[in-house]
Amino acid sequence: AQSVTQLGSHVSVSEGALVLLRCNYSSSVPPYLFWYVQYPNQGLQLLLKYTTGATLVKGINGFEAEFKKSETSFHLTKPSAHMSDAAEYFCAVSDTGRRALTFGSGTRLQVQP
Amino acid sequence: DSGVTQTPKHLITATGQRVTLRCSPRSGDLSVYWYQQSLDQGLQFLIQYYNGEERAKGNILERFSAQQFPDLHSELNLSSLELGDSALYFCASSEGQGWSYEQYFGPGTRLTVT
Numbered sequence: 677a678q679s680v681t682q683l684g685s686h687v688s689v690s691e692g693a694l695v696l697l698r699c700n701y702s703s704s705v706p707p708y709l710f711w712y713v714q715y716p717n718q719g720l721q722l723l724l725k726y727t728t729g730a731t732l733v734k735g736i737n738g739f740e741a742e743f744k745k746s747e748t749s750f751h752l753t754k755p756s757a758h759m760s761d762a763a764e765y766f767c768a769v770s771d772t773g774r775r776a777l778t779f780g781s782g783t784r785l786q787v788q789p
Numbered sequence: 790d791s792g793v794t795q796t797p798k799h800l801i802t803a804t805g806q807r808v809t810l811r812c813s814p815r816s817g818d819l820s821v822y823w824y825q826q827s828l829d830q831g832l833q834f835l836i837q838y839y840n841g842e843e844r845a846k847g848n849i850l851e852r853f854s855a856q857q858f859p860d861l862h863s864e865l866n867l868s869s870l871e872l873g874d875s876a877l878y879f880c881a882s883s884e885g886q887g888w889s890y891e892q893y894f895g896p897g898t899r900l901t902v903t
Contacts, residue, residue: 708888719791719879719894720832727889766832770888776847777822777888779832 678703680769682780690788695754697783699741699767702748709750710768711741714782720766726750737761762787792816793895795880801901807868810898814861814882820844821863822883822892823855827876838863839886867900875902 683698701707708727712720724735731743741752750767767780792815802808814821823835825848834847838857849855852870857863867874877897883890 719793719896720881721791721894722891725889725891776845777834779834781831 678707678769678776678778680767680778680780682765682767682783684783685781686784686786688786688788689757691759692756695739695752695757695761695785697752697765697767697785699750699752699780700748701750701767701769703769708770709741709743710770710777711735711739711750711752712766712768712779714764714766716763723752723765757785757787759787759789761785791893791895793880793882793893795878795895795898797898798896799899799901801903802870803903804870804872806870806902807866808870808900810865810867810878810880810900812863812865812880812882812895814863814880815893818882818884818893819861820883820886820890820892821857821861822881823849823863823865824879824881824894825876826879826897827873829873830876835865837886844886870902872902875900 679702681700710725711723724733726733726743734740739754764782764784770777794813796811819840822837826832835849837845855865879897881892881894883892
């Protein structure tokens, strides 16, 4: 079975600081990996995804993530946090074999002025 | 605005009742997905339809059912409702049926069971 672990349910950074949100997955077959963002009272929006190819994936709003197979990780980073980045972030994993999508428990990002 | 619409926005009903949630996908999208988000269970994938046919099934209870109609809109039916079914239900749509396609999420329907 596939699973996703997001370390840290709450992360707080200062405006302008590095954002690092951690995601580790387990999957018996090559995975598809996703990061979604959810702003208050809204649905989810895709930030970026890894399916095949380049392991460093660039997404919207300056976010990027690196697929590291040896570490089974897909951490999300952004060099400089903005106040508008405050939201909840979800990592998710899927694969063509399982035909389902499994989400992590989410990390709430707080950005301090 | 993702282009995915969901109705109603809010729904309050009593235990034992049945409700229907509706989703209209983005123009041109053939896949529809349903998700449940609750405080205790987190975000869970329920079911996927592609062009009218069920394609993938997640943690969907037997009391729940869904369908996708010829015009591609979808409905999620929840019956014999329990307090624990209170949650935010999201619909998403994508162009294709594989998981590599980007999913566009609707604003959700908040269901409260009293």
